Amino acid sequence: MNISNHSSAHSPSYDVESVSPFPEIPIESLPVRNLYSHLLPLDSPFSKTSPAFIDALTEKSLSRNDLRHEAGKIAKGLNSELGLVRRKETVGIFLANGLDWAEIFLAAQRGGWPTALFASSLSSTDLSRQLELSRPEVTFTSTTLLPTLQAAYSLLLTPPSSSEIQRKTVLIDSSPNVDTQGFRTLDGLKADISLEQVELEDRQIEREGEDIAQRTSVICFSSGTEGLSKGVETTHHNLTSLMTMMKPPVFPTLDPAKDSMLGLLPFSHIYGLFKLMLLPLQHGFPMVIVPKIDLRAICHAIQTYKVTCAIVVPPILIHLASSKVVDKYDLSSLDWLLSGAASLGKDLIHKVEARFSASNTIVLQGYGLTETSPVTHILQLSDTQAHPGSIGRLIPNVEARLVDQEGKDVVPDKEGSAEGEMWIKGPNVMKGYLGNPEATRDTIDSDGWLKTGDIARVDPNGYFWLVDRRKELIKYNGHQVAPAELEILLLTHPGVADVGVVGIWSESEKSEVPRAFVAPSSTDDPLTHEAETTLILEIQDWMKTKVASHKLLRGGIVLIDQIPRSASGKILRRKLRDLASTSPGHV
Incomplete structure (x- = not known):
């Protein structure tokens, strides 16, 4: 932080703006490039043939070479078969987690196409609103989710015809129970192109700079601080900057030779996308996908693949703390569990750590928003015992301030009890809400401060605690x-x-x-x-x-x-x- 104590003859005063305790990364050192090139650089120090993503259900895997090759084939097909112009149209993904999801996402990023991420749990009504906002030229889905997508299209202000829906949809699978006649398949879309050809094209993509960096990379959906669903535009620079800001020692150091991460949370949510898709590729360790949140499947995956870390939400921790299912598996490989999306209480943290005391598994948490790409705070492994329940300290290059209901800065006190709405500023703050400049102005002020809608407090050492949620959300x-x-x-x-x-x-x-x-x-x-x-x-x-x-x-x-x-x-x-x-x- 620092909340610095300015000595005076009277009472001490404190800076109202908090900054990270970590060294700031010079602006010129933050990447200015396509997200795809940042995730799969041609000069990557990591193995190109070792598994990068593993599907725990099917036991299939994809290496970095596989990801590059498949993404190249899909991107080529989107251009040659569907006529998508580089950087112009939006690509939609309406799928559950899986290896196909990773291939399609990287293909869209390779082509510079803004990628709208639709949660597979959406109803047709919810999906129709998000389709209306993002207007994808093509959407990838499965036969299981196709009826929901078709129903969502029928609810649009100007519903497309059946043939138009077929043209705009790519199916990743087939089913005898679903009429898929007229729909294009993922395998049929993939172009016949060699890995060597893909790599040659990737050299050109790696030279893309400022122009692509400030363009929209992904569109995730958030309610913002109030109201109906909004499309959050996150740029390539937002994400590549945050990935750079999250390198060790900010994020725990992981060894690609021994560490692996469990992938449970939906990739369609910015939390799952960043922590489970982007960070593993940047840090070089494999990510084990569990397509459906099921405790037995989770425990089986941890035991089978000797998973060392997992990104979770509180309900999963509740099950890990109390379910008898846990006793049937060897989960001793787990070093730490990082929880986000909702604040954790001290009691739950202590219960989980007590349950895993033999392996010294640590529970830590962080904080962020869809609008901040998402991470702004993280509690480090070394701080968990001294500051249980804290969301941690600010990551590099991110500033925070607490603001009262009148819009005035709250001056932090020595006890860390002063509360206010937390505002955030940094290179990871979103581009804005898609097609909604008024909502963007209401959320980000003229100086670049994003109003989180969350009430927080901070102690003199820069550790933050969430106190309450903004009431309407x-x-x-x-x-x-x-x-x-x-x-x-x-x-x-x-x-x-x-x-x-x-x-x-x-x-x-x-x-x-x-x-x-x-x-x-x-x-x-x-x-x-x-x-x-x-x-x-x-x-x-x-x-x-x-x-x-x-x-x-x-x-x-x-x-x-x-x-x-x-x-x-x-x-x-x-x-x-x-x-x-x-x-x-x-x-």
Whole structure:
């Protein structure tokens, strides 16, 4: 940091802006290049033939040479078969984690095509909004997810024809249960080009500089600080800078010869993309993909591949701390677990470390946002015992400040108790929200400070703690859930007259979860207890068909006579939270 103590005859004063304790990296040393070339440089010091990604389910793997070759074939096919012009059109990926995902992503980056990342858990309604925002020229998907993609296209303001959907879709597999006639396949798209030809073209791509660096690399989707889904434009320079800023000693030192990382989190989320796709390629260690979050599969992969580190979220730690399944496997290879997406409590950290005490496995955490590509803070391995529960200190080249509700800087104190909304500045701050300059201006001020919407505090040594989430935004296990989005949807249900949604803490999930307060549609007589129960169950079942899993009303539904609103019509969420503390929701 440093929060420096300026001596005076009176009380000490502290700098209001915090900086990283690590040496700043000169701006001229931050890479100015295509993300693809940064991940797979021709002069890479790492083995070109050793596994880079391993699918724990199929036991198949891809080396760096494989990744380069397959990415080259796909990129060539996108240009020659589909007519995509380099750097112009957007490519979409609507897939679960897998080796194909890695090939396709690198192909899009090689071609300089902005890549829209759609979570495989999305409902057709959610996906349609993101398609409307990003407008991909082509989207890669599977036969399992094809019906959702087709339904999403049908919901667009100007739905494409069936033949147009076929033209814009590439399937990675086939299925006798799905009509795939007329659709192009991934294998059919790949051009017949040798690895040597790909490498020759890559020499030219490596010479790309400032022009490509400031262009959009990926479009991830975030609710920002409030409202409906926004497309976050992250540039090549955002990502290559952050990767440089995250080199040891900031990120733990890993040995490609002995270390491997477990890949659980969705690559479509910036957290999973950066930590599980980008960092392993930069640091040279293999990443073991577990396509579906299943505790037995996780433990089996750790035991089989002697995984030494894993990027997780709190629910996974809860299972590792308490499930009897863990006892059936040898997980002694695990050196550390890095948790993000939601703040961890000291109790859970201690439970996990106690469970793995024989192997001295350490739990550490970090912090970041989709809008910061994502990392801004990290707690180092050496700091975990002295600062449990802290999100750590700022990484190099990143600044932070705490701001009160009036927009004034909060002056940190010696006790580290002063709180404020955390604002962030650095080369990893996003380009902006896609097609939404107003939201971009509301989130990033004229001096480049990004308003995180999170309340935090910082101690004199630069260790940060999250205190609370901004009230309007619910963060469920790394996903951002906008109450306004759920309210708009719930108001379309015939049994709902008015509704307000807030986040409540779930001890069982160690996360915020959405709870809906519903004013039922008017009836002549008050609803009986049986009718209330029927309506609540009907709404819950209805929601399961409308939204992704992370947006379900896990906090339950409470029926009330009237939603509290201000004179201007705004929902008084504080009053709903007060009700939540005394009214158990029907789940």
